[in-house]
Amino acid sequence: MVAGVLVVPDLIHLLGTDRFGVLSISWVLVGYFGLLDMGLARGLTQYLAQQKSQGRNADECAFTAHCVRRWMLILGLIWAVILLALMPWATQTALKMPEALRREAGLGWIFLSLAGPPLLWAANSIGVMEASSRFAAVNAVRLPLGVATFLVPWLAAKWSPDLASVLGSLLVVRIIAALALALMSRTHFSNPVGSTIHLRQILTFGGWLSVSNMVGPFLSYFDRFAIAALVSVTAVTYYTVPFDALIRLPTIPMAMMAVLFPLLAQSHGSEQHQEDQLNRTFAAAGKLLISFWLPSMLVCGLVGTLTLRWWIGDEMATFGGPVWAWLSLGILLNGFAHLPYTLLHSAGRSDITAKFHLAELLPYLLLVWWALLNYGIEGAAAVWSIRCAIDTALLYLAASRLRPVLQATALRIACWAFGCCLALGLVQVALSNSPPGWPSAFDTLWLGGAAMLWAVWHGKTIKKLT
Secondary structure (H helix, E strand, O other): HHHHHHHHHHHHHHHHHHHHHHHHHHHHHHHOOOOOOHHHHHHHHHHHHHHOOOOOOHHHHHHHHHHHHHHHHHHHHHHHHHHHHHHHHHHHHHHOHHHHHHHHHHHHHHHHHHOOOHHHHHHHHHHHHHHOOOOHHHHHHHHHHHHHHHHHHHHHHHHHHOOHHHHHHHHHHHHHHHHHHHHHHHHHOOOOOOOOHHHHHHHHHHHHHHHHHHHHHHHHHHHHHHHHHOHHHHHHHHHHHHHHHHHHOOOOHHHHHHHHHHHHHHOEEEHHHHHHHHHHHHHHHHHHHHHHHHHHHHHHHHHHHHHHHHOOOHHHHHHHHHHHHHHHHHHHHHHHHHHHHHHHHHHOOOHHHHHHHHHHHHHHHHHHHHHHHHHHHHOOOHHHHHHHHHHHHHHHHHHHHHHHHHHHHHHHHHHHHHHHHHHHHHHHHHHHOOOOOOOOHHHHHHHHHHHHHHHHHHOOHHHHOO
């Protein structure tokens, strides 16, 4: 996030709004490709965590990891071929862009397509290491990878603003990350011993998860493609900058849930001590979100215009400020949604989340299209947040029905999330008519101080639950 804050303004200056609009879409595609593993990486994590809790030895787990890695490499090659076949349509027809950019975009698309195999190879290594709770090792690669995703294209743009060189640099970054993860995870693949693999369990979990992996990001990012098609790639920039700044904030609850995932996978059962452990873990995670995620997002939602003005400039604040305000509501709820989402997946019920995403897909696409035609990018941001609210409510309802022991805890956490989201929305409406100087730097300071006091006061109760 810090790397993005530092380099995005200069990237826009170096590339121009048209090229940056294409680059922002490319960032989405690169992140999306990593989810095209048919859910095998996450399914492998869930399967190995369960097997280790049941006493399966490391050599047998290595055999499973080897088999799944071969399948994922084949999948990566298949996706690369499919994406290369789509290149003429994507670069010549689908997106509105100046003719001079189409050649650059075409060559850049080739580099993006070739990123598929290393991305899926890396996902397999991550899945194996997370099953053994090696999060420090995973983050030792993910942290520099996240920085390089912004820094390397910026350095490439310094050398040449040509999109091909900028997007080619992203491919180099992904290959290096895949090699580093393969090296760090090699001990989990050594000395494989043939054993029985419950292939159906992995494929069923992965099959439903792949539906979410394909549909979920499409629900999150379809709006910018629709903007490029209905409005312009320049408008994509005004939408993408606040969106990309905010969408990275749920990285914090996502990181926490990634750590909880193997623990939750081992806590599902009918015995009383398992139910008690599950409820304590769920309640403690909810307390963390209420103590730290909630106040930070309330502040972020109120200081969007000031942030964009300081970060990019007055023009971005004018056009992107209302977008920021709407999106912050959805991002707040999205952070809370990761808790029941992780719980359902840890129980092997990836089918539930997939069915929710499928049910949301068509209404969301139609509403985004209608909102763009009638209200522009602000309408698209509002529809995105409304979908997040519906999705979050459904997830908490499903989690409480799957595990009745969690009903009271889930209801309490959901009330906090939706109550504060409503309050933030009302405050934003009230402030929309305030003088343009609000919020000032001083306002941001006291808002941040209040958020820190809340986190300290409310967070001290977490240890009582753990």
